[in-house]
Structures are given as C-alpha cells and as structure tokens.
Amino acid sequence: MENIVKGTDMKKIDSYTINEIGIPSLVLMERAAKSVADLIDKNERKQKNNITIQVIAGIGNNGADGVAIGRMLYLLGYNICIFVIGDKERATEEFKTQLSIVEKIGVPVVSSVIDADVVVDALFGIGLSRDITGTYEQLISEINKMKNIIYAVDIPSGINGDTGEVMGCAIKANYTVTFGCHKIGTVLYPGADYCGQVEVSDIGYPVQSYNEASEILEYAGVDDLKMIPKRANYSNKGTFGKILIVAGSRDISGAAVLCAKAAFRAGAGLVRIFTHENNRDIIAKLIPEAMINTYNTEKFNKKAFEACLNWCDVVAVGPGIGIGTIQQMIVEQVIESKIPAVIDADGINNIAADERVKKNFHKKLILTPHLGEMSRLINKPVKEIAENLIYYAKELNYRYGANVVLKDARTVIATDGQIYINLSGNNGMATAGSGDALTGIISALIGIGCDFEKAAVMGPYVHGLAGDMAAHKVSKTGLMATDIIEEIKSVITD
Numbered sequence: 203m204e205n206i207v208k209g210t211d212m213k214k215i216d217s218y219t220i221n222e223i224g225i226p227s228l229v230l231m232e233r234a235a236k237s238v239a240d241l242i243d244k245n246e247r248k249q250k251n252n253i254t255i256q257v258i259a260g261i262g263n264n265g266a267d268g269v270a271i272g273r274m275l276y277l278l279g280y281n282i283c284i285f286v287i288g289d290k291e292r293a294t295e296e297f298k299t300q301l302s303i304v305e306k307i308g309v310p311v312v313s314s315v316i317d318a319d320v321v322v323d324a325l326f327g328i329g330l331s332r333d334i335t336g337t338y339e340q341l342i343s344e345i346n347k348m349k350n351i352i353y354a355v356d357i358p359s360g361i362n363g364d365t366g367e368v369m370g371c372a373i374k375a376n377y378t379v380t381f382g383c384h385k386i387g388t389v390l391y392p393g394a395d396y397c398g399q400v401e402v403s404d405i406g407y408p409v410q411s412y413n414e415a416s417e418i419l420e421y422a423g424v425d426d427l428k429m430i431p432k433r434a435n436y437s438n439k440g441t442f443g444k445i446l447i448v449a450g451s452r453d454i455s456g457a458a459v460l461c462a463k464a465a466f467r468a469g470a471g472l473v474r475i476f477t478h479e480n481n482r483d484i485i486a487k488l489i490p491e492a493m494i495n496t497y498n499t500e501k502f503n504k505k506a507f508e509a510c511l512n513w514c515d516v517v518a519v520g521p522g523i524g525i526g527t528i529q530q531m532i533v534e535q536v537i538e539s540k541i542p543a544v545i546d547a548d549g550i551n552n553i554a555a556d557e558r559v560k561k562n563f564h565k566k567l568i569l570t571p572h573l574g575e576m577s578r579l580i581n582k583p584v585k586e587i588a589e590n591l592i593y594y595a596k597e598l599n600y601r602y603g604a605n606v607v608l609k610d611a612r613t614v615i616a617t618d619g620q621i622y623i624n625l626s627g628n629n630g631m632a633t634a635g636s637g638d639a640l641t642g643i644i645s646a647l648i649g650i651g652c653d654f655e656k657a658a659v660m661g662p663y664v665h666g667l668a669g670d671m672a673a674h675k676v677s678k679t680g681l682m683a684t685d686i687i688e689e690i691k692s693v694i695t696d
C-alpha cells in the first residue's frame with residue numbers, strides 16, 4: 203500500500219525532514235525539481251529545438267521549485283524563460299536563492315506570459331491557503347485558454363491539497379509530478395481531473411517524517427495483488443469458498459448473473475444463487491455453473507433460506523432484490539447470522555432507515571453503497587456526501603463497526619478506522635451492473651481466503667484494474683459490466 207496525505211500534513215512532513223532530520227531544504231528542492239525536469243525532458247526531447255517552455259513561478263517554495271526546473275531545462279538546451287508573479291521582496295529564502303542562481307547563469311526571466319508550447323505551473327503548491335482572486339485568477343484563466351502542454355509542480359495551482367476542491371480557479375494540467383506521496387488533492391475529484399497524469403516522485407522524505415501527518419490514507423498498487431492468496435494444488439472446489447449470492451427479484455435476473463460470474467472469475471469455488479422463483483430458468487441458462495435456490499414472495503420459507511446460510515462461507519446480498527418485507531427480513535437474517543457478508547444495493551436500501559437493524563452491524567460486514575444508497579443509509583444529501591467522501595465513510599465505519607466501500611469515481615474504503623482510496627478504474631465503469639460485479643469480486647476474495655478487511659480494499663482495486671483493461675480493448679464509451687467481468691481473470695492470475 204502507498205500513502206496519501208493531506209497537503210497541510212505534507213508541509214509538516216517537509217518541515218520535520220528539514221528541521222529535525224536535517225536534510226537541507228534546498229537538497230529536497232533539487233530532487234523535486236530534477237524529477238519534474240526529467241519528466242519534461244523525457245516527453246519533450248524529440249521536439250527540443252522547436253518548442254518554447256515557460257515557467258510560471260509564484261514566490262513561495264513551489265515557485266522556487268519552478269525556477270530550479272527552469273534552470274535544469276535551460277542547461278539541457280531548452281528554449282525556456284521564467285515568469286515570476288508576486289512581490290519578490292516577500293519571497294521565501296529558497297526562492298531568492300533559486301532566482302539568484304538563474305540570474306547568474308543567464309536563464310531569461312521575462313515580465314509577461316508568452317504563448318509557450320509547454321508551461322510549467324509553479325504558481326502555488328501545497329501552501330495555497332485561500333481562494334485565488336485578482337491577477338492570479340486572470341493569469342490562470344489565460345494559461346488555461348492556451349493550447350499548450352502543462353506540467354504542474356506538486357499539485358495544479360488552485361487545487362486544495364487537503365480536499366481536491368478548486369479554490370476559486372485552478373490550472374488544468376496535462377501532467378502533475380507530486381512530491382513524496384499522493385495528496386488527497388491529487389486523488390479526489392475535482393482535483394484529480396485537474397492533475398492529468400500523475401507521477402509520484404520520491405524526493406527523500408524519511409519514513410519517520412510521515413509520523414508528523416495527522417492521518418495517513420492508503421491506496422493499493424500492483425504489488426498488493428499478492429495479498430490475494432494463490433490457489434493451493436491440494437484443493438477442491440470447497441477450498442475456494444462457498445458463496446451465497448442473494449440477488450434478483452421478480453423482474454430482475456441480470457444482477458444475480460453478473461454478480462455470480464464475477465465471483466467465479468475472481469476465483470470462487472462454489473456459488474449458490476438465492477433468487478425469486480421467476481428467475482430460475484433464465485439464470486440456469488446464463489450461468490449453469492451456479493447452484494440455484496428460489497423463494498416466492500407469497501410464502502417465504504425461512505427455513506430454506508437458513509439452510510442456504512448454513513451452507514455458505516460468505517453471503518453477498520442485495521443486487522436487484524427490490525424493496526419489500528421479505529427482502530428486509532432476508533437482509534436482517536444475514537446480518538444476525540454473523541456470517542461474513544457483503545451488503546450492496548437494495549440490501550442497503552431495505553434497511554437504510556431502520557436504526558434497530560443498523561445497530562446490529564458488525565465487523566464482518568462490508569457495505570458497498572453508491573452515493574444514493576449512502577444518502578439513504580445516513581440520511582444526508584448526496585451532494586454533502588460527495589463533497590465529504592472520506593468523512594462519511596469513516597463516520598459510518600466508526601459508528602456501526604461495519605466496513606464501508608463508498609463507491610464513486612474514487613471509491614473510499616473505511617475499515618477499522620483506516621481509510622483507503624481506490625485509484626484504479628475509469629469513467630467507462632459508470633455503467634449498469636458494474637457494482638454487481640464488484641460485489642461478486644469482494645465476496646469471492648473473502649471466499650478464497652483473502653483477509654476480510656483487505657478484501658474490501660482489493661475488491662475495488664481488482665474491479666478497477668479489470669475495468670481499465672476492458673476499456674483498453676473496447677473503449678470507455680463501449681464498456682459494459684460483462685467486459686469488466688471478462689477481464690478479472692487477467693488481473694487475478696495464477
């Protein structure tokens with residue numbers, strides 16, 4: 203897992219590294235600048251003699267980075283100039299040092315914005331402390347109108363490093379090189395959209411400096427796929443989990459099929475679907491590998507459902523089950539059984555308003571609400587939740603003890619007080635049935651023996667990677683849930 207911190211916490215990490223550990227500020231800055239200059243050089247080298255580059259520098263240390271980047275590119279032979287905005291008298295010491303260096307070398311420092319082919323945005327970094335207005339606002343608007351390639355230093359100027367909010371206006375970058383680790387502002391929307399492609403550059407903050415952060419969030423990377431247990435040779439289908447999927451209703455059969463297929467593709471050994479009797483034939487045809495038990499809403503056989511619960515190791519309940527007394531009873535029974543469970547979609551909607559049921563939530567539950575379901579569950583407007591994903595995921599986890607996978611363009615996961623943000627996936631996944639696939643994947647990961655809390659983190663990661671692979675093949679626009687499911691096998695390999 204890799205770290206994500208707030209911008210303000212990164213400043214504390216920075217200070218500790220400089221003042222307590224003793225790595226000089228200019229040493230960190232040299233590494234930071236070098237990593238941005240290296241990326242620009244790698245991308246732009248072929249057209250080196252035909253392009254102009256302008257560094258737009260503020261007078262803080264983000265600007266100081268920019269000036270150093272300008273120097274490095276100048277020394278590499280690029281046609282570059284630096285534009286400084288702000289009162290140089292009030293600049294940081296590092297900025298003054300960097301400016302004095304470039305003046306001695308002879309790097310052009312100009313007094314206006316030019317229509318450069320490449321812009322280095324070093325106006326504000328994580329020191330941005332209020333909304334951008336006045337001349338800064340005009341400048342950002344002017345830069346955003348140009349048809350150039352923009353490289354943002356640390357974070358696009360105008361993005362709040364603590365939240366990802368736009369502080370009045372912000373630079374729309376093509377690339378961002380962020381230092382030390384991701385900031386909340388580089389991963390959450392809208393900030394993530396302003397970053398373009400993000401590269402995290404290790405500029406030498408020692409491990410103990412991260413103790414200065416008030417909170418460290420994490421995200422999964424490819425290395426973490428090893429948390430998914432390998433299949434044992436000495437095994438049988440029972441070894442890889444008996445998954446009960448309670449999905450589908452009188453008019454909906456697809457949700458159960460998608461969920462079950464995703465579970466099989468993610469490695470489940472046995473899948474049993476518990477669904478409305480109307481669905482038996484169609485589901486049997488679409489996924490013959492799954493066992494099927496049915497219920498009818500007129501006379502629900504509680505004992506039969508209990509037998510299914512006794513059979514399984516994991517339950518996934520909710521996709522397409524609809525709303526009703528029987529469904530509510532089913533969800534309650536799942537929760538009371540204390541069997542590890544994933545509760546999704548209508549599984550959540552059926553109990554959303556019932557405080558009595560919510561009080562029974564426990565640590566072996568993973569709730570996977572999208573914003574609408576979350577809104578019903580905690581009785582807050584969608585907009586309020588969308589703007590405070592981390593806060594509400596954490597709060598729900600803390601209040602009821604259940605693990606939370608709060609699904610959005612950036613899914614936030616809260617397990618045992620630790621927050622994770624999923625960085626895989628793409629907008630093509632905003633398509634019907636995508637969430638059913640996720641529920642199948644998480645259940646299967648639990649079934650095959652993945653650590654329970656880690657399944658809540660790795661499920662969205664695997665789902666997103668599969669979605670990215672599928673988008674590569676069929677495009678984001680054409681992506682369907684089935685495409686995601688078909689790529690799971692390329693993510694979880696032998």
Ligand SMILES: NC(=O)C1=CN([C@@H]2O[C@H](COP(=O)(O)OP(=O)(O)OC[C@H]3O[C@@H](n4cnc5c(N)ncnc54)[C@H](O)[C@@H]3O)[C@@H](O)[C@H]2O)[C@@H](O)CC1
Nearest residue numbers: 227230231234262263264326327328329330331332333356
């Ligand atoms: N040695 C260091 O301290 C290092 C700093 N680094 C760079 O330093 C940056 C942080 O530098 P700073 O803390 O100096 O802060 P910034 O350079 O991000 O910005 C701070 C300056 O902008 C002003 N400001 C804030 N909001 C404003 C607004 N809305 N309108 C107008 N002015 C505004 C502040 O008064 C201050 O002068 C990082 O993002 C990173 O790029 C990196 O070089 C790593 C090492």
Ligand SMILES: Nc1ncnc2c1ncn2[C@@H]1O[C@H](COP(=O)(O)OP(=O)(O)O)[C@@H](O)[C@H]1O
Nearest residue numbers: 572610611627628629631632634635636637638
């Ligand atoms: N813009 C996006 N970028 C990345 N992932 C997305 C985006 N939109 C949706 N997703 C993912 O797709 C899934 C959609 O789930 P959900 O809304 O429950 O779909 P459904 O109910 O149709 O199955 C979630 O895992 C969500 O994180």
Ligand SMILES: [K+]
Nearest residue numbers: 323326357359
């Ligand atoms: K910047």
